[in-house]
Amino acid sequence: MKTTSIKSTSMPFTHATRAALGGNDPVSPPQGYWRFAWRHQQGANSVLFEQRAVVVNLGLFGALLVASVIYLSLGSVKVAPTTVLKALVGNADMMATFVVQELRLPRLAAACFTGAAFALAGILMQTLARNRLATPGIIGIDNGATAFAVASIVGIGVSIAPPAMALAGATTAAVLTFGLAAGSGTQGYRFIVAGIGVGAVFGAVTQLLLARVAIDTANAAYPWTVGSLNARPSGALQLLMLGLALGLTTALALARSLTLLRFKDATASGLGVNVKRRRLEVLLLSVALTGLAVAVVGPVGMVGLIGPEIARSLSSSRGVPLLAATLAGALVMVLADLAGRTLLTPIEIPVGIVTAVVGGPWLLWILMRPQRSYT
Amino acid sequence: MSHSPSTSMPLSMPSLATQSLGMSYGARLVIEGLNISLPSGQVTAIVGPNGCGKSTLLAGLARLHKPGSGAVLLNGADIQRLPTRQLATQLALLPQEAVAPEGLTVTELIRFGRQPHQGWLRQWSAEDQRVVQHALAAAGLEQLADRPIDALSGGQRQRAWIAMTIAQQTPLLLLDEPTSALDLGHQIEVFELVQHLAHHGRTVVMVLHDLASACRYADHLIAMREGQIVAEGPPATVVTQDLVRTLYQVECTLLTDPDTGSPLLANVRRSSAVS
Numbered sequence: 001m002k003t004t005s006i007k008s009t010s011m012p013f014t015h016a017t018r019a020a021l022g023g024n025d026p027v028s029p030p031q032g033y034w035r036f037a038w039r040h041q042q043g044a045n046s047v048l049f050e051q052r053a054v055v056v057n058l059g060l061f062g063a064l065l066v067a068s069v070i071y072l073s074l075g076s077v078k079v080a081p082t083t084v085l086k087a088l089v090g091n092a093d094m095m096a097t098f099v100v101q102e103l104r105l106p107r108l109a110a111a112c113f114t115g116a117a118f119a120l121a122g123i124l125m126q127t128l129a130r131n132r133l134a135t136p137g138i139i140g141i142d143n144g145a146t147a148f149a150v151a152s153i154v155g156i157g158v159s160i161a162p163p164a165m166a167l168a169g170a171t172t173a174a175v176l177t178f179g180l181a182a183g184s185g186t187q188g189y190r191f192i193v194a195g196i197g198v199g200a201v202f203g204a205v206t207q208l209l210l211a212r213v214a215i216d217t218a219n220a221a222y223p224w225t226v227g228s229l230n231a232r233p234s235g236a237l238q239l240l241m242l243g244l245a246l247g248l249t250t251a252l253a254l255a256r257s258l259t260l261l262r263f264k265d266a267t268a269s270g271l272g273v274n275v276k277r278r279r280l281e282v283l284l285l286s287v288a289l290t291g292l293a294v295a296v297v298g299p300v301g302m303v304g305l306i307g308p309e310i311a312r313s314l315s316s317s318r319g320v321p322l323l324a325a326t327l328a329g330a331l332v333m334v335l336a337d338l339a340g341r342t343l344l345t346p347i348e349i350p351v352g353i354v355t356a357v358v359g360g361p362w363l364l365w366i367l368m369r370p371q372r373s374y375t
Numbered sequence: 376m377s378h379s380p381s382t383s384m385p386l387s388m389p390s391l392a393t394q395s396l397g398m399s400y401g402a403r404l405v406i407e408g409l410n411i412s413l414p415s416g417q418v419t420a421i422v423g424p425n426g427c428g429k430s431t432l433l434a435g436l437a438r439l440h441k442p443g444s445g446a447v448l449l450n451g452a453d454i455q456r457l458p459t460r461q462l463a464t465q466l467a468l469l470p471q472e473a474v475a476p477e478g479l480t481v482t483e484l485i486r487f488g489r490q491p492h493q494g495w496l497r498q499w500s501a502e503d504q505r506v507v508q509h510a511l512a513a514a515g516l517e518q519l520a521d522r523p524i525d526a527l528s529g530g531q532r533q534r535a536w537i538a539m540t541i542a543q544q545t546p547l548l549l550l551d552e553p554t555s556a557l558d559l560g561h562q563i564e565v566f567e568l569v570q571h572l573a574h575h576g577r578t579v580v581m582v583l584h585d586l587a588s589a590c591r592y593a594d595h596l597i598a599m600r601e602g603q604i605v606a607e608g609p610p611a612t613v614v615t616q617d618l619v620r621t622l623y624q625v626e627c628t629l630l631t632d633p634d635t636g637s638p639l640l641a642n643v644r645r646s647s648a649v650s
Binding site: 026027028029030031033035044045046047048253256259260262263264265266267269270271272273274316317318 | 434437438439459460461462463464466467468469470473474475476477478479482483486487488490491493495496497498499500501504521540543
């Protein structure tokens, strides 16, 4: 069989094998990549896939599927995994179908999409700041979003839907943090410290708001302020799904120049990246994703740290593992909520507490590990 | 693009010039009313004492900083109006003390030079492959192609970065103190590579803090002091004892290199030490 990718007309996509493997295609992909090339009237097109990234993403996706089936099957009512699959297509008895489709599936979706959004926002912010500690959760954006959303829930005369309020809060916190760190840039500890300060103020605002209202209202709002998938404001999840679809597409479209943001600004700019504009785009994306996710689940920002960290440890250092971080974030959130729901039944541990218990030591480990130059 | 993709060095003769260029950092005016024109296909060195504005000028030429007044003209057009990506096909930049992300290999770094020529549906063409191979060879790095950047010597690392700019295939190359952290042997590696590039049609501009290497390796010298140009021209004609004194407040004896004809600085001493 001939492997000249160009000539074959029967297959629009032809795998261009490496010259070393005996193909007579003159183009061999860079080491560690698969290349697909096809020719059209105007010229030739080619796309590259990093082999390791493909394997990692498929692996994470597979793990997410398995975790999802387990998530749907475990709980106060146990449903066998095979029954879960039947219930999903409506072939199981009414009870199982109700538990899986009506009770657990919406919550699983919320876990997946919030985890994905937090982790994507996290890796975007880390790339922007060239600092692995600079996640939206740590620089105060989660807390800003929470404070604003709580304000609208406990009612201080503002009656805007939580997603809008969370977005406004996330933006406010981002403006404050970047404003306070102005001059010193986003690199270095001053930016992080400014963010921690902003986060602390908004955390206090949230507590103050809760202290001012009737105990029942405060009780109802409390789980959400530590991060819980139990009380999901209506409409927030749909908005998050839309935002995540757009955000992930945009982020992947920017992936090539994000890789260059890992270099110094002068290098990235010299290679044709409009650094200022790209950073602003990345910042807006990260803040919006965080706001939308907080509106659903509250501040579970730890996932924004853990997801990218898992993705980076699995990936090569060639690029920014956006998709892997997104998948890892979803996986972490699903597993954390599964643990929160099932470990201490009938008591349910808010997912924000589970991720904090796991994420705290993780953060310490990152801080104490010999510093690799980030990314 | 006017150049044909079939030649390995598709370089047109570019013209880079400034028109009463003024640049400032914050409130401080660093350079003002600067008019220079860089000779095509030659190595230009910008020299001067610390803080004379030479790096600022380079940043302006590379569009890293926006001019406060005046303009940088590339082939007659204001570079502020060019899309960043298009500029990157005309002008490559090696910033001072460039750092590569950890674990990146030489070839991977060089591949980034192809970025301005690539797109989502043009990620790796036959042209890309050929140009990267060419850049590896031109910089003498074939043996080190798969070595991580952090495992290289200073000179090799700098050659890898220059190879990246070679892969960018720009007619213009700007270097900011490319040899500042290198020992003598490694400096020579870098300078000879830069000279080689100019001989093959590139216009090279480098900021140097060492006047001696500028005399040896530059065809054209721009000497700056306090944001102004003090002298401009071939080293053999513009480098005088007066110039050296004006620039650095030192006295010296000027000799002529018997092999290259370029000026040599000898017996360099502080002005105040002169009796």
